[in-house]
Amino acid sequence: MSLKPISEIGEFGLIEKISSLCKKTIPEKSSIVEGIGDDCAVVELDTSRLQVSTTDLLVEGVHFDLLTTPLHHLGSKSLSVNVSDICAMNAKPSYALVSIALPPSASVDMVEQLYQGMTHAAGLYGTALVGGDTSASSTGLVISVTVVGETSKERITMRSGAKPGDMICVTGALGGAAAGLNVLMREKQIMMEHLQSGEEYDRNMMNDLKEYSGAIQNQLLPSARTDIIDYFERNSIVPGAMIDLSDGLASDLHHLCRRSQAGARIEEGRIPVLSEARHIADEFQQDALDYAISGGEDYQLLFTISGEQFSAIAEHPDISVIGSITPEEDGIVLSDIYGMNITLKEPGGFDHFRK
Numbered sequence: 001m002s003l004k005p006i007s008e009i010g011e012f013g014l015i016e017k018i019s020s021l022c023k024k025t026i027p028e029k030s031s032i033v034e035g036i037g038d039d040c041a042v043v044e045l046d047t048s049r050l051q052v053s054t055t056d057l058l059v060e061g062v063h064f065d066l067l068t069t070p071l072h073h074l075g076s077k078s079l080s081v082n083v084s085d086i087c088a089m090n091a092k093p094s095y096a097l098v099s100i101a102l103p104p105s106a107s108v109d110m111v112e113q114l115y116q117g118m119t120h121a122a123g124l125y126g127t128a129l130v131g132g133d134t135s136a137s138s139t140g141l142v143i144s145v146t147v148v149g150e151t152s153k154e155r156i157t158m159r160s161g162a163k164p165g166d167m168i169c170v171t172g173a174l175g176g177a178a179a180g181l182n183v184l185m186r187e188k189q190i191m192m193e194h195l196q197s198g199e200e201y202d203r204n205m206m207n208d209l210k211e212y213s214g215a216i217q218n219q220l221l222p223s224a225r226t227d228i229i230d231y232f233e234r235n236s237i238v239p240g241a242m243i244d245l246s247d248g249l250a251s252d253l254h255h256l257c258r259r260s261q262a263g264a265r266i267e268e269g270r271i272p273v274l275s276e277a278r279h280i281a282d283e284f285q286q287d288a289l290d291y292a293i294s295g296g297e298d299y300q301l302l303f304t305i306s307g308e309q310f311s312a313i314a315e316h317p318d319i320s321v322i323g324s325i326t327p328e329e330d331g332i333v334l335s336d337i338y339g340m341n342i343t344l345k346e347p348g349g350f351d352h353f354r355k
């Protein structure tokens with residue numbers, strides 16, 4: 001057995017390896033429309049309906065830090081990130097399965113708080129919690145959520161449907177989650193310094209976080225854009241291709257373009273950056289555009305739409321056109337505010353196994 005470390009192929013190399021092994025299990029003639037490779041797996045239910053399913057794992061110390069994350073928020077987020085993948089298929093969530101592994105330090109109260117957040121989010125999305133599993137964990141808290149949803153063959157939207165000439169759109173404002181994370185990490189640092197110095201830690205010593213509340217909320221309590229999916233349905237809009245922004249605009253645009261065998265040109269000046277993220281970036285002497293492009297975890301939707309459908313989204317106050325799809329050979333470029341074209345590199349996204 002070779003001892004090649006996973007960091008050598010990275011998270012996406014690993015997914016490719018797993019994907020090629022799993023593909024062998026899918027029979028040529030089956031109801032499975034899409035396996036690994038999109039935001040959800042897609043299975044045919046009958047002649048008109050499709051079932052979509054997705055799963056996500058949240059691991060303490062990797063995805064969240066209990067020092068800065070209230071359990072109620074964590075419960076809500078663990079469901080939202082999955083529902084966001086359901087939305088990315090232009091589908092609606094139906095039900096969810098939740099499994100948790102609890103460290104020895106966990107209490108009944110903690111589990112209750114976690115599930116209160118989860119059930120609250122489930123209520124907002126109209127998603128039933130129907131099962132799961134519980135286990136002890138020898139390290140930290142682990143949460144695994146699987147969400148199953150439904151859409152029709154007419155409405156399903158994959159990553160692969162983008163065509164040159166299509167407009168590239170994004171919902172909401174970006175960069176808030178990354179900015180919020182920076183603020184939380186700074187607060188944690190202050191907290192740790194106090195604890196290490198033996199001083200009593202007084203929460204009042206924390207900076208007043210009110211001015212950062214929007215960005216912190218984006219980080220701790222993101223919401224899946226089921227409202228946009230409803231809007232598409234009401235207005236008979238079917239995007240060409242769609243993905244949710246979990247890894248960051250640069251990375252997720254690459255995923256979409258790779259599956260569509262297309263290129264893209266986006267304009268810096270059109271990327272909607274959360275104004276609070278700009279203030280935070282100034283404070284940290286960083287670039288808010290970096291938060292928006294490489295930050296990730298905003299859980300907004302990135303989609304393409306043909307010119308004919310543009311009038312139907314033009315009215316929506318929370319959808320921005322940021323560029324257009326180009327032929328594959330043109331690559332993926334960011335046109336800066338001076339009109340200079342910069343190649344948008346792939347590793348803007350988050351790779352869990354990168355060293």
Ligand SMILES: [Mg+2]
Pocket residue numbers: 039084085088243244245246
């Ligand atoms: Mg996704």
